[in-house]
Amino acid sequence: MELWLWNLVFGIGPGPWRNRGSRTERTETRTGPGGPVRILGRGCNVTDYFEVFGLPRKLSLDLQELQRRFYDLSRRHHPDFHQTADAEAQTAALEASALVxxxxxxxxxxxARVEYVIALEEGREVREETSAKPKPPADLLEEMLEVQxxxxxxxxxxxxxxxxxxxRGERDRLEARRRAEETAVIEGAAEWDSAVDGGADRRPLVDRFKQRLAARAYLRTVIEDLGQALGEDAETHVAHRRH
Structure with a gap:
């Protein structure tokens, strides 16, 4: 296994989580499939997904290379390959596999990549699912009155x-707007990557992404409401549009 991944997941060698304030995280040496493995103390978590794959925090990624690294790390961390290790090392392997x-x-x-980068830039945790209903952006309020x-x-x-x-007419119009918002977010990747390379202030880009993603989230909610009123689920609507 690559040394950097053992460092990242199991805490071998120095890392940003090794000292937090005046408190040093406790580690123990356990026997793993690749030799001695240090198990991180409770509360130590790697949260930067880009680091997991050894990638810079950019939005334009080579998806084939990402997939290749994913398959490689998945094989190395699969629980079946750690069955002879002790219980704590097996738990660490399971956590590493889940992280990957x-x-x-x-x-x-x-x-999702853009949403994740925004969360990293703002220093907050990323939750894959949320039950909070998105609020309408200011520029959508007036036209949403007609839909309501x-x-x-x-x-x-x-x-x-x-x-x-x-x-149906309103839904088609809103779906076109939603697709436009998504396209604008994706096309902003090049500008983001240039800002990363040049060390420029990325906060204006973060704000712009957030505005478009907020509009997208709200549009999706209204589109779902329209589908329910029409008695159509999302799959039925997609099939109808294809034909």
Whole structure:
């Protein structure tokens, strides 16, 4: 196994988590499949998915190379290869495997990658799922009033053919807007990477990404509401659009 990954996951050698303030994390040496392995003390976690794969914090990634590194690390950390190790080393291997999977799942998706970078830049934790309903961005409030009126009409008067046609038209329009927001976020990768290379202030880019992602999240919620009012789930709607 590469030394850098043992350092990253199991705490061999110096690392940013080795000393936190005046407290030094406790480590113990255990026997692992590759020889002596240091097990991190409780509370030590690697959170930078880019570091897991040895990549810079950029948005333009070679997906084939990312996949190659993922497969390599997945094989090396698969629990089946650590069955002869002691219990704590097996637990560490399971945690390493889970970390690699989370990192790959996030970085392979261009939009999830942007959301993750924003969280890193802001120094907050990343949660893969959230139950919070997104709020409408200011520039969408006015046009959303018409959509809400159409939804209310469908609820109060029933879904007539005329109302259904109106709702479908609104949904198609909002989906086009959602796709435009996603495209704008993805196309911002080159500007982000240039800022990283040049050491420029990235905060304006973070704010711009957040605005577009907030609009996307809200649009997705409204589109789902329209689908429910029409009695169509997402898969039915996609199939309908394809035909």
């Amino acid at each position: 999977n989370r990192a790959y799942r996030t970085l392979r998706d261009p939009l 009126e159409a939804l209310q009409e469908a609820k109060s008067a029933g879904l007539t053919a005329e109302t259904a046609e109106r709702l």
